[in-house]
Amino acid sequence: MRGVIRNAIFRITSRGPRRTLPLAIRKLRIYILPTSRGYLFAFVILAILAGSMNYNNNPGFLFAFLLAAMAMMSTLYTQKNLKELTMVSEKHAPVFAGDRIWFDLALKSHTAPRYSISVGFQDEEIVTRDIPAGEAVTFRLPLCTKKRGVFKPERLILSSTYPFGLFRTWVAIRMESDYLVYPKPIPHPFVVSEDTSTGDGTGTSGRPGTDDFRDLRTYQPGDPLKRIAWKTLARGQGLWSKTFESESGQAVYISWEDIHTTEREEKISHLCHLVMEAHRSGVPYGLKLPGITIRPGEAGGLAHRDRCLTSLAMMA
Known part of the structure; x- marks a missing residue:
């Protein structure tokens, strides 16, 4: 019976508005029910x-x-333990389909310490921690992903059974944020199209070589670690990246037409793998998709890589 009532309340809260941070828990509707220990x-x-x-x-x-009086008073303390909290901030990073999104949620108590605060998304792992007075404590929560695109998580549930475990109080929150999930990379031979002056090159080539050293340039955030001139750094001459003769030639395109498979999702996963490989190798690369062409960006640039992966993730 208790589970039926709780599920009915969850369905009611799922129709509520989406919330943005920061958010004070006292402004939300807080529910409370006896636990198994409470019924006993x-x-x-x-x-x-x-x-x-x-x-x-x-x-x-x-x-x-x-x-009986002790049990009734515990309901007040149980709700107060949760009501005085504030959700301060959250952060996360894009992941690939099938991986976990690690959702970092910061909670803060501005008054007294709060004990045994449990936080987790519905049907996901729950994390329980104490929150000292005046400090923000970060709860690192996992979210399982199954497919690429925009991921909308289930309700975020904050709960507590402090002090005696006789009652469980909770709030169910629909977060405003949506999360981007990249396609799952599936290995594919590195075959790309060369860039010509018109941008419509038809030749193909294997992975561009990187054996002929050219010179050094100032390190840019996102440069592959294998390109860093470690000996120069050890001599105290600053942080530099190596460039090679192949980088001064034509850029390459990773093209939708170069992947010969009839499965659409498999093709997208192959393209995702090629983008990751091109980024790791440090070659200038672009991406050609139906109706979308991304010109080659700076070799090794994280922003360019993320733009390509986002385009793949958002394909209809």
């Missing part, structure tokens, strides 16, 4: 009352009423 506690009180009535035992009545 109530049964014990009723048993004591029944025995006291049967034997006309006044100390028994006093003890039963004392336990």
